[in-house]
Amino acid sequence: MKIVICAVPYSPNLGDGVIYENIRQLLLERIPGAQVSALDIAGRDDFSVATVSKKSLINKVPKLLQPSAVCVYFGLQYVLRWRRKWIERLTGADLVMIGGGQLLLDVHLNFPVKLFLLSCVLKAMGKSGKVAVFGVGVSPSMSAAGTWLLRRTWCNLAPVYVSTRDSASAENLQRILARPLEVRVTPDPGIYSQQTFADFLPQRCRGNILGICISSPLELNQGDMEKQDYGQRISAYFLELARQASASGYQVHLFTNGAPEDEALKDMLAADLGRGLVFNLPRPTLPAQLVANISRCDSIIAHRLHANIVAYSLDIPSIGLSWDSKVRSFFSLTGRDDFFMQESIPDVAGTLELLQQALRAGAGDEKTCLTQQLTVEISALLSDSGLTAKMLSLESAAGAGVS
Numbered sequence: 202m203k204i205v206i207c208a209v210p211y212s213p214n215l216g217d218g219v220i221y222e223n224i225r226q227l228l229l230e231r232i233p234g235a236q237v238s239a240l241d242i243a244g245r246d247d248f249s250v251a252t253v254s255k256k257s258l259i260n261k262v263p264k265l266l267q268p269s270a271v272c273v274y275f276g277l278q279y280v281l282r283w284r285r286k287w288i289e290r291l292t293g294a295d296l297v298m299i300g301g302g303q304l305l306l307d308v309h310l311n312f313p314v315k316l317f318l319l320s321c322v323l324k325a326m327g328k329s330g331k332v333a334v335f336g337v338g339v340s341p342s343m344s345a346a347g348t349w350l351l352r353r354t355w356c357n358l359a360p361v362y363v364s365t366r367d368s369a370s371a372e373n374l375q376r377i378l379a380r381p382l383e384v385r386v387t388p389d390p391g392i393y394s395q396q397t398f399a400d401f402l403p404q405r406c407r408g409n410i411l412g413i414c415i416s417s418p419l420e421l422n423q424g425d426m427e428k429q430d431y432g433q434r435i436s437a438y439f440l441e442l443a444r445q446a447s448a449s450g451y452q453v454h455l456f457t458n459g460a461p462e463d464e465a466l467k468d469m470l471a472a473d474l475g476r477g478l479v480f481n482l483p484r485p486t487l488p489a490q491l492v493a494n495i496s497r498c499d500s501i502i503a504h505r506l507h508a509n510i511v512a513y514s515l516d517i518p519s520i521g522l523s524w525d526s527k528v529r530s531f532f533s534l535t536g537r538d539d540f541f542m543q544e545s546i547p548d549v550a551g552t553l554e555l556l557q558q559a560l561r562a563g564a565g566d567e568k569t570c571l572t573q574q575l576t577v578e579i580s581a582l583l584s585d586s587g588l589t590a591k592m593l594s595l596e597s598a599a600g601a602g603v604s
Contacts, residue, residue, distance in 0.1 A: 203236045211245035215459040216507025218488035223390035226397040242315040267309040301336030307347035317350045320357035333362040339370035362585040367530040387578035388571040391510035401489040411451040414503030417462035421524040456482040518559035
């Protein structure tokens with residue numbers, strides 16, 4: 202039985218790789234022996250990092266021309282490379298999964314174009330109706346062109362199962378598609394990280410290690426905040442946070458989710474702070490390394506959604522920093538609204554005070570329920586797509602052959 206998961210699993214931001222590994226693990230627990238593979242809709246084949254960010258290159262194009270530049274670039278990639286590669290990967294697939302992560306997001310038509318091109322391949326291969334959309338994040342708004350592309354994509358896919366990772370995304374999807382649609386809500390697969398990466402987790406020795414996840418302003422999409430020197434102010438926040446945390450007795454580890462822009466800022470901040478004040482962790486190159494970096498911490502502070510999700514999975518208290526509604530949604534889902542900081546540039550003393558409250562509060566009771574909900578939805582996906590019945594039929598045939 203062959204299942205292909207289409208998303209961006211080889212993104213330099215390893216949160217997407219964490220999602221893929223968790224979905225793969227959940228599937229294999231239910232269909233042992235299945236062939237589960239990845240198809241990266243950005244055309245990547247592994248975790249190698251480009252030396253020049255395509256996002257940085259696109260930002261150099263005049264704003265009005267950026268969507269057109271994206272369409273031309275991805276169109277050429279599709280014709281020259283992607284279409285042939287995708288057909289090879291998808292041939293023989295019993296189920297195509299699209300998810301999870303913030304895939305239904307319109308930044309210069311990036312994801313709408315990629316998903317539309319993928320849907321064209323799937324339709325041409327006769328895979329319409331053999332598709333499940335699982336645990337995706339959906340942005341609250343899309344351009345007119347992005348909306349048109351997504352609606353055409355949906356017609357091509359004809360998904361048999363649809364779920365989003367929060368209720369806000371479900372509402373956004375129904376509004377964008379403007380059609381009757383049953384959308385289930387499933388927790389982000391990242392909450393299964395403790396089980397998926399159990400073999401990679403170092404033995405923990407309780408201490409006072411604070412992990413600060415560094416995020417570049419280029420990655421935080423703060424929009425109008427850029428006009429108010431957001432980059433300088435968030436960098437100053439990270440510096441002062443590290444200094445005050447160290448002075449308060451924390452052993453500070455600086456880490457990232459792997460994006461090159463984040464790494465560049467982290468290294469610059471570490472150089473300013475000095476080797477004796479913080480530990481500058483090497484860039485993780487695989488999802489398991491990111492999870493291992495977080496597992497060594499006793500608490501973390503992070504903008505990045507999957508740094509917070511992995512910490513939650515590992516029962517590590519975290520403070521979420523504001524930049525995107527998806528982070529707030531996760532803290533609400535887990536009953537931890539009090540540990541999400543709404544200010545774009547938080548007060549350092551207030552951050553550390555809130556961290557102390559989080560350490561005292563410990564883990565909540567929601568994780569068991571959310572994990573159970575996640576496993577129930579994976580089972581529902583397999584049932585709705587017909588794979589459960591197919592698996593039972595194969596087992597029955599195999600049993601009859603033995604007897």
